Amino acid sequence: MKKITSTLLSLFFLVSAFAQPGKSENIVVVTMDGLRWQEIFGGADSVLTYDTTAKYSIKYVQKHFWATDATARRKKLMPFFWSEIASKGILLGNRNYSNYFNNANPYWFSYPGYNEIFTGYPDTAVNSNDKIPNKNENVFEYLNKLPEFKGKTAVFGSWDVFASIFNEGRSGLLVNDGFRDLKGNLTEKQKLFNRLQHEMPDLFHGGERLDAATFNIAFEYMKEHKPKLIFFGLGDTDEFAHAGQYDYYLDAAQKSDTWIRQIWDYIQSTPGYKDKTTLIITTDHGRGLAEGSNWRHHGNKIGEASEMWMAAIGPSVKPTGESKEKAQAYQGQIAATIAAMLGKEFKPAHPVLPALTLNSK
Numbered sequence: 001m002k003k004i005t006s007t008l009l010s011l012f013f014l015v016s017a018f019a020q021p022g023k024s025e026n027i028v029v030v031t032m033d034g035l036r037w038q039e040i041f042g043g044a045d046s047v048l049t050y051d052t053t054a055k056y057s058i059k060y061v062q063k064h065f066w067a068t069d070a071t072a073r074r075k076k077l078m079p080f081f082w083s084e085i086a087s088k089g090i091l092l093g094n095r096n097y098s099n100y101f102n103n104a105n106p107y108w109f110s111y112p113g114y115n116e117i118f119t120g121y122p123d124t125a126v127n128s129n130d131k132i133p134n135k136n137e138n139v140f141e142y143l144n145k146l147p148e149f150k151g152k153t154a155v156f157g158s159w160d161v162f163a164s165i166f167n168e169g170r171s172g173l174l175v176n177d178g179f180r181d182l183k184g185n186l187t188e189k190q191k192l193f194n195r196l197q198h199e200m201p202d203l204f205h206g207g208e209r210l211d212a213a214t215f216n217i218a219f220e221y222m223k224e225h226k227p228k229l230i231f232f233g234l235g236d237t238d239e240f241a242h243a244g245q246y247d248y249y250l251d252a253a254q255k256s257d258t259w260i261r262q263i264w265d266y267i268q269s270t271p272g273y274k275d276k277t278t279l280i281i282t283t284d285h286g287r288g289l290a291e292g293s294n295w296r297h298h299g300n301k302i303g304e305a306s307e308m309w310m311a312a313i314g315p316s317v318k319p320t321g322e323s324k325e326k327a328q329a330y331q332g333q334i335a336a337t338i339a340a341m342l343g344k345e346f347k348p349a350h351p352v353l354p355a356l357t358l359n360s361k
């Protein structure tokens with residue numbers, strides 16, 4: 001009897017060690033284009049906050065984002081990240097703890113970055129931001145071929161190159177990017193958001209609408225159609241950084257944090273999403289250091305521009321908070337991770353980096 005009990009007991013431990021970790025039924029991905037890890041983990045940069053030669057308003061930055069302590073500063077900038085995600089999710093990429101998260105592709109700009117995130121393949125042939133239909137298969141496209149995800153997948157972005165990155169023509173995914181109107185049977189609210197995007201300032205001259213338009217069009221679609229896979233591609237952070245507007249850059253990051261909170265609150269209060277949805281947040285590349293105005297730029301001539309971060313919260317993520325262990329991960333691991341969280345394996349025709357394990361340790 002004693003022997004049987006101990007056998008049963010060891011069997012129990014074996015089973016629990018290999019038990020299926022919290023499986024997700026839905027995945028939401030949000031990206032903030034070129035938002036630096038330095039701001040995510042340290043809040044407003046002290047050099048840029050007190051740069052008296054700056055063309056942007058350092059008064060505004062000091063008033064809204066400054067605190068002497070970096071922990072207080074990051075909380076001020078990204079309150080949802082440092083309350084909800086830090087306590088119930090995971091944050092990777094704080095290089096102060098040698099926790100590294102990088103581009104695996106050698107280019108460190110947008111199209112190669114988004115290609116790497118969603119196809120899992122840091123393909124060196126993907127080397128421009130031109131509107132070339134992506135030959136690599138993305139994980140949304142792959143999953144959308146399965147009956148449970150068919151027609152329940154949507155891609156929204158501020159930048160009009162997402163249709164090419166996700167190869168809209170081949171993938172058949174719903175893609176709404178740039179200044180395109182959402183089509184179909186629309187609610188009054190959706191018609192209003194379609195119109196508003198054209199009434200807002202064309203601040204970035206052509207191919208990119210403001211994130212306020214993208215977020216609202218996408219969020220309303222999410223509420224109306226309850227997709228199982230949805231992407232919000234936000235871009236204001238990158239545009240304002242290139243323009244040298246550190247005040248607007250921080251403002252855009254903070255607004256994005258508020259939108260992410262709204263998405264999470266909606267998920268956790270909606271049957272079908274609640275406790276079944278993992279939210280992944282990341283960026284497509286990093287930027288340079290504050291000194292020498294390199295923070296405005298990225299690409300592989302800027303030494304630090306492959307340094308990035310990622311965060312996640314949901315049933316497939318162990319609540320380990322800010323990761324402080326020495327580690328190296330890549331954005332190209334996200335595609336396989338998305339599939340694994342759904343209990344699937346991502347097996348396209350091209351190579352794929354291995355999934356991250358966010359539900360152990």
Ligand SMILES: [Zn+2]
Pocket residue numbers: 033034109110111113238284285
């Ligand atoms: Zn970018």
